[in-house]
Amino acid sequence: MNTLFAAPCSPAELEARLRLHLLPDIGSRRFRTLIQAFGSACSALSAPARAWVALGVAQACADARRSPEVRTAVSATMAWLERPGQHLLMWDDPGYPALLKETDDAPPLLYVAGDPVLLERAQLAVIGSRRATPPALDTARAFSRHLARGGFTITSGLALGIDGAAHRGALDAQGSTIAVLGSGLQKLYPQRHAVLARDILERGGALVSEFALDAVPQPGNFPRRNRIISGLSLGVLVVEASLASGSLITARLAAEQGREVYAIPGSIHHPGAKGCHQLIRDGALLVESVEQIVDSLRGWQNLAPAPVDEPVDPLLALLIAAPQTSEALALSSGLALAQVLARLTELELIGRVSNEAGRWFARCG
Incomplete structure (x- = not known):
């Protein structure tokens, strides 16, 4: 069975812990309270309901201990654990990620x-908007690719937008990546990323969730998911986010957990950049290159030297700063418009820029 424990754990205790975990309204604090109060999950399940109520657990929750639905779910989980590549880590396991355990x-x-070994490796979370712009998606993918080459495991939430680009960037580099879900592992969300999830597993990555295997995605799950993303990581990089983005919640959780927070700035006219600008005002490190991140975490071992970027084309550098029209590029670069158009065509052919609605956008390599 694919479990890791600080001390031998009997099948009965494992099943008892699963039953506790599957009960309604048993969060992490109540879970630990019950085990600490009674000495084990088995003893907690055998205790009278009034003893649970005395610890602040609702009567209905105590009464649900012996429900057939919970027993069925436990049996399904035990069967899931028998299959290769499927694991259960508990907070007192030696294999439980140390950084997360501190939170x-x-x-x-x-x-x-x-x-599961990936959860103990040096991780960098890369997160941002689900409705990210093409330049932001390119930036997330490029940063993740370079960071993975530099020795980091890239951790994100499998969401559409920046999360997906971050996972893909790590895979591009033959690096490792971890996806933390806001649903159960057997209720993959979003379904549009089913192929990405499969690729993560086939290339040696990991999918992680604290929710029961068949838990459907609920709005309240995602802030809880976010604390795991930040808790696993040495730092959190926010690529693009509005002021209402859940990425800001993750970044603030990271700051509270003592993690580094990095933010990539954008145009002052783009609503999707305002969240990153707010994080920078709040103390996040303004990031323009991968080297800044690697240098700030230089004390961590097993990291390869920071990748050296090729010199940036002057026009590309201007577009990385902000999308512009051809005419504006000619004005800001001092080049003739014909020269600008010729160079933009060359850059477009090699996939470094794209044109949308008359404006040119950088595509990071």
Whole structure:
């Protein structure tokens, strides 16, 4: 069975812990309270309901301990664990990620599909908007690719937009990546990323969730998911985010957890850049290159030297700063419009720029 424990754990205790975890309204703190109060999950389940109520657990939750639905779910989880590449980590396991364990409200159980060893490696979270612009997607993918080459495992939330680009960037570099889900591992969300999830597993990555295998995505799941993303990582890079983005919640959780927070600035006219600008005002490191991130985390071992970027074309450098029209590029670069158009055509042919609605955008390599 694919479990790791600090001390031998009997099948009965494992099943008891799963039953506790599957009960309604049992969060991580109540889970630990019950085990600490009674000495084990088995003893907690055998205790009278009034003893649970005395600890602040609702009567209905105590009464649900013996429900057939919970027993069925436990049996399904035990069967899932028998299959290769599927694991359960508990907060007192030696294999439970140390950084996450240090955080407040660390999940008592983690379901892991793929390689659980990745959870102990140096990770950098890359997150941002689900409706990211093409330049932001390119930036997230490029940064993730270079960071993965530099020795980081890229951690994100499998969401559309920046998350997906971050996972793909790590895979581009034959690096490792971890996707933390806001649903159960058997209720993959979003379904549009089913192929990405499969690729992550096939290339040695991992899918992680604290939720029961068949848990459907709920709005409240995602802030909880976000604390795991930041808790696993040495730092969090926000590529593009509005002021209402959940990425800001993750970044603030990271700051509270003592992690580094990095933000990529954007145009003052783009709403999707305002969240990153707010993070920078709040103390996040303004990031323009991968080297800045690697240098700030230089103390961590097993990281390759920072990748050296090729010199940036002057027009590309201007577009990285902000999208512009051909005429504006000619004005800001001092080149003739014909020269600008010729160079933009060359850059477009090699995939470094794109044109949308009359404006040119940089595509990071």
